[in-house]
Amino acid sequence: MNVKNILIISDNNTERISELNFIAEQFVSGKGNIDAIIFAKDREELNVKVKKIYGIKGLPVNSIDAVANVAKNYDLILTSGYVGASLGGILVYKLGTSCVFGVNEIDYDNFVFKHSAYGDKAIIEYKPNKLPLLILIKERNFEQSLPSYDNPETEWIDVEKTVELVEEKPVEKEVELDKAKIVVGGGRGIGSKEGFEVLKKLASLLNGVVGASRAAVDNGWMPHQYQIGQSGTMLSANLYFAFGISGATQHLSGIKNVKCVVAINTDEEAPIFKRARYNIVSDWKEFATAFINQLEGEKNG
Amino acid sequence: MNIGVCVKIVPDYEIPVDKFQLKDGRITGEYNELVGLYDEHAVEVALQLRSKGEDKVYIISYGREDQMPALRKALSMGADEVILIKASTDDPFVTASNLANVVKKYGIDAVILGRVSSDLEREMVPPILAGILNRPYLPYTISISKTENGSFLCEQQLDDRNLVLKVNDNFVVSVTDAPCNLPRIPNLKEIMRSKKKPVHFEEEIPTDKFEWAEEASVSIPHYEYVNEMLPNDDLSATAKLLLDKLREEHYL
Structure with a gap:
């Protein structure tokens, strides 16, 4: 499959973006385009240096149409985490893309996406037959590569407020369990x-x-x-x-x-x-x- | 209000690796069937949302008739009725289309699912169902409550924070586990009552094939682990022995 335009959809978390960017780079190998839709709490500086950034200040649940409107122009959509869980399946349905969810390994040469099932007792290999394709990855299974495009262009997209955020409860303490040795x-x-x-x-x-x-x-x-x-x-x-x-x-x-x-x-x-x-x-x-x-x-x- | 919990009956997810076998890419052999792990938490969220006497909790399953004994577990937790759609496939788009059909037919206002099925673990059905129904979709939900003006507060559990969202219309949520939604253990009275609760059978509806990806292969990975049993007659000596071994292998 000839992937040219890739869209990353993520929150403004450097590690999450870098993991998705690593995968994107394997597909384009310098010859394609990597852009991103980034959800941010505020119109803060976005932690991402891809060619074009679409910034969204708002909840994923309120952003379906806005995201679909951007995503329809891409061959490959890569997403993960809360944002991916909130939007992935609905985008697939709305845009009619092919898709693989819960991907934890990729055979880039053969365009095969692997997913563990039955509590890691089985591995299912999926082979999408057409683009556009949406991939929802299982976090922390891939390497990271920080995007480093020189002059990123940022466009902020307004979204609806159908669902309202009434409270945000921070956790008591951040624990870096995933990185602990x-x-x-x-x-x-x-x-x-x-x-x-x-x-x-x-x-x-x-x-x-x-x-x-x-x-x-x-x-x-x-x-x-x-x-x-x-x-x-x-x-x-x-x-x-x-x-x-x-x-x-x-x-x-x-x-x-x-x-x-x-x-x-x-x-x-x-x-x-x-x-x-x-x-x-x-x-x-x-x-x-x-x-x-x-x-x-x-x-x- | 009608609350619908979509439940998948799955093979016992704790079946040991040495008893796990595949046939045509799916589990085979002897195993028990039960309500999916996160689906039980979803039932609990629904029961906590229900106002007794006013609301009804339906258990909706796209499955087989012989899975009724396992579905009774959800009824014995306190759900009111079961709607069983006779399934012919495990395709997520066909599943979601059939669930959507029943949601509309029975006038289900709140749709609640587990975050992931405990067999194929694809996490596809909940968001696709929300897409078909054109309703707001809230994953990682741990609890739902009603407000005085008829809207709903859904609490989502993320890695670094919890969000409380207010939804005014009908919605679809998928539930993740938390102390507040630990599934209740059915008592004897509820188990007896569950046998008399209504069960509705629905025929599958024809759906278009959605070409999402071809399943190229399903295989059983083989992990080799070397195990060593340490002595347990003198735990102080075992502690020292373990420390020595871990240091020798540079883990400490």
């Missing part, structure tokens, strides 16, 4: 908010951060931004400790790229033991305490 995770087995205090202590001794399974977050023991897995964060850690985590499918998806997993669980049959490098059948707290004592003992010499 060492993560100490806790699951249903931790049993309480207090249990996570023990894991936080261990994480701090290891210069790592704490994470949690869906079960732990849904029980209110840890906030959502600590959640690892399909509806949380994908880890890229070298080392991950899974305390009291059985290894549900959607959790294993989130630790797919971890290099070394250490699992501590009382249930010898827990699926996490098949994924982990080192396994310890033990009460999570007893082992965490022994581990903390060992680290503190070394520190105090």
Whole structure:
């Protein structure tokens, strides 16, 4: 397929834009055009240097027609995250484009887009037969390349206000789980908010951060931004400790790229033991305490 | 108000890797079927939105008749009626068209789905359904409430913030998991009651083929993991052993 004009649709997040831009560059290899629609909170300076930027100050849900009006002129539309989830499927329907969603790997030469299904137990390869094409990527699966066009042109687009933003609740603390090299995770087995205090202590001794399974977050023991897995964060850690985590499918998806997993669980049959490098059948707290004592003992010499 | 929760009955998503098999690109063999993971959270959001005695919660499924036992789970959580559309495919455009048809036929005002199905995980049906119905679409929703003047407040959970949006008209949302929508566990009384709740069967409607992409292949990836069981008779010694190993391999 001869892709000439590519449109990136994203919020004003450098990493997200750079990941989409990396993919775009693989397709055009210097011979095509990369433009972007960027959603921004204000008419701030946009963090993106592509040839043409369409800035939108507004909610994706209010911007369907405006975005469709721009997107109809492109061969390939690349999007991800909240903006992609809000707009992707509706654009496909409105513009009649072909599409692949949840893409986590691309064979650029053969124009094949891969998607994991059944909790990473199967890989589906899609081959779109026509352009225009919309690709919704699964974040943090591709390299990043910061766009660096010299003189970007910016045009601001006005959108409707059918749906109104009445409140924005910032999260208590930004956690960079996706970038952490060492993560100490806790699951249903931790049993309480207090249990996570023990894991936080261990994480701090290891210069790592704490994470949690869906079960732990849904029980209110840890906030959502600590959640690892399909509806949380994908880890890229070298080392991950899974305390009291059985290894549900959607959790294993989130630790797919971890290099070394250490699992501590009382249930010898827990699926996490098949994924982990080192396994310890033990009460999570007893082992965490022994581990903390060992680290503190070394520190105090 | 009529609230519709679109539910997909899926193969047990916790089926272990060694029992997972494919035939013609889809799961095969012995497995249980159940309500999708995020669909259960969607049912919970619907039940919290419902004013008892005023609103009705329909469970809408594009599936097979023999999936009724699994759909009863949604009824036993407290939903009122099931609408089952007899499915012939898992194409997302055909699915969304059929769901849209039922939404219009039954006068469904609020349409609620799970963020992603627990089998094919394509996340396509909710936004396409919103596109067909020409309604506002709000993904990542964790709760919905009514306001006094008849509009709705939908809270969305993003990576770095939550947004509360006010919607005045009929809408489509997809739900992600959060403590506020943890699915309720049905009690015995509700399980018994669910057996008497109405079930409507709908025939599939003919739809045009939407050429979105060809499924070229489906395969099972093979990941090789080396596992080592560490001793657990003396945890202090195990802690030291583990630290030594992790340092030797430069993870620490």
